[in-house]
Amino acid sequence: MIVSIYGAILALVYLQLSLYVVKERRRSQRSIGTGDSEALQRAVRAHGNFIEYVPLALLLLFFNEYQGLASHYSHALGATLVFARLIHASNISQLDENIKVRVVSMMLTFAVILIASVSLLLDATLGIYL
Numbered sequence: 001m002i003v004s005i006y007g008a009i010l011a012l013v014y015l016q017l018s019l020y021v022v023k024e025r026r027r028s029q030r031s032i033g034t035g036d037s038e039a040l041q042r043a044v045r046a047h048g049n050f051i052e053y054v055p056l057a058l059l060l061l062f063f064n065e066y067q068g069l070a071s072h073y074s075h076a077l078g079a080t081l082v083f084a085r086l087i088h089a090s091n092i093s094q095l096d097e098n099i100k101v102r103v104v105s106m107m108l109t110f111a112v113i114l115i116a117s118v119s120l121l122l123d124a125t126l127g128i129y130l
Contacts (some may be wrong), residue, residue, distance in 0.1 A: 006078030060116035084108035
């Protein structure tokens with residue numbers, strides 16, 4: 001299964017983001033909340049944002065693959081999701097964040113979710129599949 005490859009890659013990214021939060025918590029000596037540490041706040045939000053979007057996107061990609069989406073489309077959507085989440089996490093974690101990079105990464109994430117959703121709806125309602 002193609003989506004399982006991207007799910008595994010994204011799980012490793014999730015673990016890295018989790019470890020980054022732990023590192024920043026130790027550095028700022030905060031077990032709960034973020035206090036006045038901007039680095040901890042950014043680590044927490046990079047982690048949180050990842051977990052807010054990736055499960056839904058992966059689920060939609062899985063449904064598409066299960067329903068017979070052509071493998072090249074599954075790879076394109078999966079690779080786009082991985083790329084988008086990597087650049088988003090990397091950028092949001094920086095104190096001197098580039099907002100344009102963040103916007104592009106979110107637009108790519110939204111595009112994956114939108115395309116996967118529309119693809120499922122087209123198949124379910126009209127029998128049209130990519």
